[in-house]
Amino acid sequence: MGGSGKTTIAKAVYNKIFREFEGRCFLLNIREVWDQDNGILHLQQQLLSAVYKTTKIKIDNTESGKSILEKRLGHKKILVVLDDVDKLEQINSLAASRKWFCPGSIIIITTRDEHLLRCLKIDKLYGMKELNEKESMELFSWHAFKEPSPKKEFALLANEVVSYCERLPLALEVIGSHLFTREVYEWKDVLKKLKTIPHNDVQKKLKISFDGLSDDRDREIFLDVAFFFIGMDKNDVIDILNGCGHSAEIGINILMERCLITVDTKRKLGTHGLLRDMGREIIHQSLPTKPEKRSRLWNPDEVLNVLSKDMGTKAIEGLALNLPKSVNPTQLKTEAFKEMKRLRLLQFANV
Numbered sequence: 001m002g003g004s005g006k007t008t009i010a011k012a013v014y015n016k017i018f019r020e021f022e023g024r025c026f027l028l029n030i031r032e033v034w035d036q037d038n039g040i041l042h043l044q045q046q047l048l049s050a051v052y053k054t055t056k057i058k059i060d061n062t063e064s065g066k067s068i069l070e071k072r073l074g075h076k077k078i079l080v081v082l083d084d085v086d087k088l089e090q091i092n093s094l095a096a097s098r099k100w101f102c103p104g105s106i107i108i109i110t111t112r113d114e115h116l117l118r119c120l121k122i123d124k125l126y127g128m129k130e131l132n133e134k135e136s137m138e139l140f141s142w143h144a145f146k147e148p149s150p151k152k153e154f155a156l157l158a159n160e161v162v163s164y165c166e167r168l169p170l171a172l173e174v175i176g177s178h179l180f181t182r183e184v185y186e187w188k189d190v191l192k193k194l195k196t197i198p199h200n201d202v203q204k205k206l207k208i209s210f211d212g213l214s215d216d217r218d219r220e221i222f223l224d225v226a227f228f229f230i231g232m233d234k235n236d237v238i239d240i241l242n243g244c245g246h247s248a249e250i251g252i253n254i255l256m257e258r259c260l261i262t263v264d265t266k267r268k269l270g271t272h273g274l275l276r277d278m279g280r281e282i283i284h285q286s287l288p289t290k291p292e293k294r295s296r297l298w299n300p301d302e303v304l305n306v307l308s309k310d311m312g313t314k315a316i317e318g319l320a321l322n323l324p325k326s327v328n329p330t331q332l333k334t335e336a337f338k339e340m341k342r343l344r345l346l347q348f349a350n351v
Contacts, residue, residue: 004128004168004169004170004259005128005169005170006083006084006110006111006128007028007083007084007110008169009110009128010026010081010083010108010110011026011081013108014026014079014081014108017079017106018079020079021076021077021078021079021105021106022076022077022078023050023051023052023053023076023077023078023079024050024051024078024079024080025046025047025050025051025078025079025080025081026050026080026081026083027043027046027047027080027081027082027083027094028083028084029083029084030043030082030083030084030085030086030090030094031084031085031086031087031090031212032084034087034090040062040065040093041059041061041062041065043090043093043094044059044062044065044066044068044069044093044094045058045059045065047069047080047094048065048068048069048072051072051073051076051078051080052072057072062093065093066092066093066096069094069095069100070096070097070099070100073095073100073101073102073105074099074100074101074102075102076102076105077102077103077104077105078101078102078105078106079105079106079108080094080095080105080106080107080108081107081108081109081110082094082095082107082108082109082110083110084110084111084112085109085110085111085113085116086111086112086113086116086212087116088116088119088120091109091116091120095107109122112209112212112258112259113212113257113258114127114257114258114259115254115257130167131167131169131172132167133162133167135167136162136165136167136172137149137150137158137159137162139169139172139173139176140158140161140162140165140172140173140175140176141158141176142176143172143173143176143177143180144158144161144175144176144177144179144180145180146180153184154184154187157184157187157188157191160191161175161176161179161187161191161194164191164194164195164273165274166272166273166274168202168272168274170202170206171199171202171274174199174201174202175190175194175199175202178190178199198274198277198278198281202274203277203278203281206274206275206278207278207282209258209259209260209275210222210260210278210279210282212258213254213255213258215251215254217246217247217251218251218254218255220246221241221246221248221251221252221255222255222260222261222279223279223282223283223295223296224241224244224296224318224345225237225252225255225261225269225271225279226271226275226276226278226279226280227279227280227283227296227298227318227320228296228298228318228320228345228347229269230269230270230271230276231268231269231270232268232269233267233268233269234252234263234267234268234269235267237252237269238252240345244344244345252269260275261275280298283295283296291303291305291306292306292311292312292313292315292316293313293315294315294316295315295316295317295318296316296317296318296319296345297316297318297319297320298319298320300321300322300323303319303320303321304321304330306336307321307332307336308332308336310333310335310336310338311336312336312337312338312339312340313339313340314339314340314341314342315342316340316342316343317342317343317344317345318343318344318345318346319340319343319345319346319347320345320346320347320348321347321348321349321351322347322348322349322350323349323350323351324350325350327350329350329351330350330351332351
């Protein structure tokens, strides 16, 4: 999952042990660099230059680069960090085989794709652990106050923000920095806004995992889960999605490998609250002022407006209306669904 602290942990390990090696290199943001012009060549050259501390060895093309790396990397005990890898091709161009490296060398890989690591048959897999409440508050406070704990007058608001971030380091850092030096009334405004519109910088980072899915059907399954299936039994969800034409079992497994969704000990589907918000925001931003033309509707006010005014369209594939029990049950007419030719998921509660 993006923003969980993978790169930060890798940097900490690198800084702690790099002196034990004859050569070392930290290749940062491989996914981003890879897609740039000559990105592969740049990464190969960076790796070679860092290990040998010279720019005199030139690489002309990626295939010759692989050959040069294979011949030279094995001459030293080295430490290499390959950060933010998302394709097997990247590994094959930079560290294709253990035979490339001298005994005692260490290669650390950070990625959002657990399946990729399993394909490599790595020696040890480390999954990121959540921060506890104390650690979350301390991280947030360092960014919001430049101190390890919140100022007294901000304590309650700080607790609300930390709760909203659900212990995600990226969100704690970004939102903490955004609130630094702001007054109490500004904090209240920001909190109110966050509950309806997720923070853009956090969303961009999280959306990388969604965009990295290679199959549009996997993206559709994630969006369905984010809108309709959190807290439901995994097998029930698979049956429903298979009925919608998806290959749901493999799709859900892929989403679990990418840490986009989770399955608890009771086989209930879940996802981080900010990932859920990211999925819902993707659909909202597609047509922010025309909910009747979006593929999925979840916000009760928008759903009631569309149904009560018979504004349903063939764009709508899923619709949920879950009203609080404290609200009087709402009456709707079946005519509201007449134009929803592609509707496949429908959830009602207290209607």
